[in-house]
Amino acid sequence: METIQSPAGVIFDFDGVVVDSLAVHLTAWQMAFEKLFGTPLTDTQGLPGRSTMAIAQILSERVGQPQLKVQLADLKREALRQSQLSIKLLPGVLETFAWLKQEKIPHGIASNAPRAFIENTLERCGLNVEVKFGSDDVSHPKPEPDVFLKCAKTLGISVLHHDRVMVFEDSPHGLTAAVRAGMLPVGVLTQNTHDDMINAGAKVCCQHVGEALTQGWFTHLPRSLTP
Numbered sequence: 001m002e003t004i005q006s007p008a009g010v011i012f013d014f015d016g017v018v019v020d021s022l023a024v025h026l027t028a029w030q031m032a033f034e035k036l037f038g039t040p041l042t043d044t045q046g047l048p049g050r051s052t053m054a055i056a057q058i059l060s061e062r063v064g065q066p067q068l069k070v071q072l073a074d075l076k077r078e079a080l081r082q083s084q085l086s087i088k089l090l091p092g093v094l095e096t097f098a099w100l101k102q103e104k105i106p107h108g109i110a111s112n113a114p115r116a117f118i119e120n121t122l123e124r125c126g127l128n129v130e131v132k133f134g135s136d137d138v139s140h141p142k143p144e145p146d147v148f149l150k151c152a153k154t155l156g157i158s159v160l161h162h163d164r165v166m167v168f169e170d171s172p173h174g175l176t177a178a179v180r181a182g183m184l185p186v187g188v189l190t191q192n193t194h195d196d197m198i199n200a201g202a203k204v205c206c207q208h209v210g211e212a213l214t215q216g217w218f219t220h221l222p223r224s225l226t227p
Contacts, residue, residue: 001052002182005164005221005226006218006221007166007184008106008109008157008158008220009105009107009108009155009164009209010164010165010167010218011107011108011109011110011148011151011152011155011167012107012110012136012167012168013111013112013167013171013174014109014113015048015112015113016090016171016188016190016191017188017190017209018089018209019089019090019125019156020087020088020090020190021087022191023078024086025048025080026044026047027083029055029059029076032060032072032078032079033073036071036072036075037063037065037068038070038076039099043123049112049170049171049173050112050164050171050173052076052112052113053069053073055076056069056070056073056076057069057181060072077114083127085215087124088125090208090209090210091207091210092208092212092213093210095213096212096213096218097127099213099218103218106156106157108131108132108151109129109131109133109153110133110167111132111133111147112141112142112173113134113135114135115134115137116134117134118134133147133154134147135147137150138168139195142173142174142176142177143173144177145178145181147177149181152165152183162181162182162183163182163183163184164221165181165183166212166217166225167181167184167185168188168212169187170189170191170192170207171191171192172192172201174199175187175201175202175206176201179201184221185203186203186205186212186217187200187205187206188205188207188208188209189205190208204217204224
Protein backbone atom coordinates (compact mmCIF):
# COMPACT_ATOMS: atom_id res chain seq x y z
CA MET A 1 0.00 0.00 0.00
CA GLU A 2 1.31 3.45 -0.93
CA THR A 3 2.20 5.63 2.04
CA ILE A 4 0.68 9.12 1.93
CA GLN A 5 3.23 11.71 2.99
CA SER A 6 2.13 15.04 4.40
CA PRO A 7 4.39 18.10 4.59
CA ALA A 8 6.37 18.68 7.78
CA GLY A 9 6.08 22.41 7.13
CA VAL A 10 5.52 25.02 4.46
CA ILE A 11 7.70 28.06 3.74
CA PHE A 12 6.66 30.84 1.38
CA ASP A 13 8.69 33.42 -0.46
CA PHE A 14 7.00 36.83 -0.24
CA ASP A 15 7.11 38.90 -3.44
CA GLY A 16 5.34 37.08 -6.25
CA VAL A 17 4.14 34.29 -3.94
CA VAL A 18 2.22 35.97 -1.11
CA VAL A 19 1.82 39.45 -2.59
CA ASP A 20 1.60 40.89 -6.10
CA SER A 21 4.47 43.34 -5.77
CA LEU A 22 6.79 42.82 -8.73
CA ALA A 23 5.63 45.91 -10.64
CA VAL A 24 5.90 48.06 -7.49
CA HIS A 25 9.48 46.91 -6.85
CA LEU A 26 10.56 47.49 -10.44
CA THR A 27 9.00 50.95 -10.48
CA ALA A 28 10.83 51.81 -7.26
CA TRP A 29 14.13 50.68 -8.80
CA GLN A 30 13.46 52.76 -11.92
CA MET A 31 12.69 55.86 -9.84
CA ALA A 32 15.79 55.41 -7.67
CA PHE A 33 18.07 54.66 -10.62
CA GLU A 34 16.97 57.69 -12.63
CA LYS A 35 17.16 59.98 -9.59
CA LEU A 36 20.72 58.92 -8.77
CA PHE A 37 22.22 58.42 -12.22
CA GLY A 38 20.07 60.75 -14.33
CA THR A 39 19.21 58.11 -16.92
CA PRO A 40 16.26 55.72 -17.28
CA LEU A 41 16.52 52.11 -16.17
CA THR A 42 15.19 50.06 -19.07
CA ASP A 43 16.72 46.61 -18.56
CA THR A 44 15.35 44.87 -15.45
CA GLN A 45 15.78 41.30 -16.64
CA GLY A 46 17.25 38.99 -14.02
CA LEU A 47 16.68 41.39 -11.13
CA PRO A 48 13.53 39.90 -9.45
CA GLY A 49 14.27 37.44 -6.66
CA ARG A 50 17.58 39.00 -5.64
CA SER A 51 18.15 40.93 -2.43
CA THR A 52 18.04 44.73 -2.42
CA MET A 53 21.79 45.08 -1.99
CA ALA A 54 22.52 42.51 -4.69
CA ILE A 55 20.39 44.43 -7.18
CA ALA A 56 21.92 47.76 -6.11
CA GLN A 57 25.37 46.32 -6.70
CA ILE A 58 24.44 45.02 -10.17
CA LEU A 59 22.90 48.33 -11.25
CA SER A 60 25.64 50.56 -9.84
CA GLU A 61 28.32 48.41 -11.48
CA ARG A 62 26.38 48.60 -14.74
CA VAL A 63 26.97 52.36 -14.88
CA GLY A 64 30.52 52.11 -13.56
CA GLN A 65 29.79 53.58 -10.12
CA PRO A 66 29.81 50.64 -7.68
CA GLN A 67 30.63 52.99 -4.79
CA LEU A 68 27.03 54.30 -5.00
CA LYS A 69 25.31 50.96 -4.35
CA VAL A 70 24.31 51.81 -0.77
CA GLN A 71 22.89 55.17 -1.82
CA LEU A 72 20.95 53.50 -4.63
CA ALA A 73 19.55 50.87 -2.26
CA ASP A 74 18.43 53.59 0.18
CA LEU A 75 16.69 55.53 -2.60
CA LYS A 76 14.92 52.36 -3.72
CA ARG A 77 13.67 51.62 -0.19
CA GLU A 78 12.31 55.16 0.11
CA ALA A 79 10.54 54.91 -3.25
CA LEU A 80 9.09 51.56 -2.19
CA ARG A 81 7.74 52.98 1.08
CA GLN A 82 5.89 55.63 -0.88
CA SER A 83 4.24 53.17 -3.26
CA GLN A 84 3.53 49.96 -1.34
CA LEU A 85 -0.09 50.92 -0.56
CA SER A 86 -1.04 49.45 -3.94
CA ILE A 87 0.30 45.96 -3.11
CA LYS A 88 -2.35 43.25 -2.85
CA LEU A 89 -2.41 39.62 -1.73
CA LEU A 90 -2.26 37.04 -4.51
CA PRO A 91 -5.18 34.60 -5.09
CA GLY A 92 -5.75 31.98 -2.42
CA VAL A 93 -3.26 33.39 0.07
CA LEU A 94 -5.73 34.22 2.86
CA GLU A 95 -7.45 30.85 2.53
CA THR A 96 -4.15 28.96 2.45
CA PHE A 97 -2.68 30.59 5.54
CA ALA A 98 -5.97 30.19 7.42
CA TRP A 99 -6.10 26.48 6.54
CA LEU A 100 -2.48 25.86 7.55
CA LYS A 101 -3.08 27.59 10.88
CA GLN A 102 -6.27 25.61 11.49
CA GLU A 103 -4.53 22.32 10.72
CA LYS A 104 -1.52 23.30 12.86
CA ILE A 105 0.94 22.80 10.00
CA PRO A 106 4.12 24.82 10.69
CA HIS A 107 4.44 27.62 8.15
CA GLY A 108 6.21 30.92 7.65
CA ILE A 109 7.66 33.44 5.22
CA ALA A 110 11.32 33.58 4.18
CA SER A 111 12.21 36.25 1.65
CA ASN A 112 14.97 38.31 0.08
CA ALA A 113 12.84 41.39 0.78
CA PRO A 114 13.66 43.52 3.84
CA ARG A 115 11.89 42.38 7.00
CA ALA A 116 10.31 45.81 7.61
CA PHE A 117 8.76 45.74 4.14
CA ILE A 118 7.32 42.27 4.79
CA GLU A 119 5.85 43.27 8.15
CA ASN A 120 4.38 46.55 6.92
CA THR A 121 2.85 44.96 3.84
CA LEU A 122 1.32 42.08 5.81
CA GLU A 123 -0.22 44.55 8.25
CA ARG A 124 -1.73 46.62 5.44
CA CYS A 125 -3.07 43.49 3.77
CA GLY A 126 -4.63 42.17 6.98
CA LEU A 127 -2.63 38.94 7.09
CA ASN A 128 -1.06 37.82 10.37
CA VAL A 129 1.94 35.50 9.93
CA GLU A 130 3.82 34.76 13.13
CA VAL A 131 7.10 33.51 11.62
CA LYS A 132 8.66 35.72 8.94
CA PHE A 133 12.22 36.53 7.94
CA GLY A 134 13.80 38.88 5.43
CA SER A 135 17.21 39.25 3.85
CA ASP A 136 18.42 41.41 6.74
CA ASP A 137 17.84 38.52 9.16
CA VAL A 138 20.66 36.40 7.70
CA SER A 139 24.25 36.93 6.63
CA HIS A 140 23.76 35.45 3.18
CA PRO A 141 20.51 35.97 1.19
CA LYS A 142 19.18 33.63 -1.49
CA PRO A 143 20.43 31.78 -3.49
CA GLU A 144 22.11 30.68 -0.25
CA PRO A 145 19.77 28.58 1.94
CA ASP A 146 20.26 30.54 5.19
CA VAL A 147 16.84 32.21 5.38
CA PHE A 148 15.00 28.92 4.75
CA LEU A 149 17.09 27.09 7.33
CA LYS A 150 16.47 29.83 9.90
CA CYS A 151 12.74 29.79 9.20
CA ALA A 152 12.51 26.01 9.54
CA LYS A 153 14.47 26.06 12.80
CA THR A 154 12.19 28.75 14.24
CA LEU A 155 9.16 26.70 13.21
CA GLY A 156 10.57 23.79 15.23
CA ILE A 157 11.10 21.54 12.21
CA SER A 158 13.87 19.00 12.68
CA VAL A 159 16.68 18.89 10.13
CA LEU A 160 15.68 15.24 9.67
CA HIS A 161 12.36 16.44 8.23
CA HIS A 162 13.65 19.10 5.83
CA ASP A 163 12.94 16.71 2.97
CA ARG A 164 9.23 17.19 3.72
CA VAL A 165 9.26 21.00 3.90
CA MET A 166 7.52 22.60 0.92
CA VAL A 167 9.04 25.85 -0.32
CA PHE A 168 6.96 28.06 -2.63
CA GLU A 169 9.16 30.24 -4.83
CA ASP A 170 8.69 32.32 -7.99
CA SER A 171 12.37 32.91 -8.86
CA PRO A 172 15.29 30.68 -9.89
CA HIS A 173 17.38 32.14 -7.03
CA GLY A 174 14.76 31.08 -4.51
CA LEU A 175 14.47 27.59 -5.97
CA THR A 176 18.25 27.20 -5.80
CA ALA A 177 18.13 28.16 -2.13
CA ALA A 178 15.38 25.62 -1.47
CA VAL A 179 17.39 22.86 -3.15
CA ARG A 180 20.49 23.80 -1.14
CA ALA A 181 18.40 23.66 2.04
CA GLY A 182 17.38 20.09 1.20
CA MET A 183 13.72 21.07 0.98
CA LEU A 184 10.94 20.54 -1.60
CA PRO A 185 10.96 23.34 -4.22
CA VAL A 186 7.57 24.36 -5.65
CA GLY A 187 7.54 26.85 -8.52
CA VAL A 188 4.93 29.61 -8.56
CA LEU A 189 4.35 30.86 -12.10
CA THR A 190 3.92 34.58 -11.48
CA GLN A 191 6.97 35.70 -13.47
CA ASN A 192 8.56 32.65 -15.08
CA THR A 193 7.38 29.82 -17.32
CA HIS A 194 6.79 26.26 -16.18
CA ASP A 195 9.86 25.02 -18.08
CA ASP A 196 12.06 27.78 -16.63
CA MET A 197 11.03 26.86 -13.09
CA ILE A 198 11.50 23.14 -13.62
CA ASN A 199 14.94 23.80 -15.08
CA ALA A 200 15.75 25.93 -12.01
CA GLY A 201 14.94 23.05 -9.66
CA ALA A 202 11.17 23.06 -9.07
CA LYS A 203 9.68 19.58 -8.67
CA VAL A 204 6.14 20.79 -9.33
CA CYS A 205 4.55 24.13 -10.30
CA CYS A 206 1.32 26.01 -9.64
CA GLN A 207 -0.18 29.31 -10.79
CA HIS A 208 -0.61 30.47 -7.17
CA VAL A 209 -0.64 28.99 -3.66
CA GLY A 210 -4.43 28.75 -3.71
CA GLU A 211 -4.09 26.10 -6.40
CA ALA A 212 -1.92 24.03 -4.09
CA LEU A 213 -4.64 24.24 -1.45
CA THR A 214 -7.44 23.13 -3.78
CA GLN A 215 -5.27 20.31 -5.13
CA GLY A 216 -4.77 18.97 -1.61
CA TRP A 217 -0.98 19.30 -1.64
CA PHE A 218 -0.90 20.32 2.03
CA THR A 219 -2.69 17.10 3.00
CA HIS A 220 -0.59 14.77 0.88
CA LEU A 221 2.48 15.79 -1.06
CA PRO A 222 2.27 15.65 -4.85
CA ARG A 223 3.77 12.47 -6.28
CA SER A 224 6.56 14.48 -7.94
CA LEU A 225 7.70 15.71 -4.51
CA THR A 226 7.98 12.26 -2.93
CA PRO A 227 10.78 9.73 -3.41
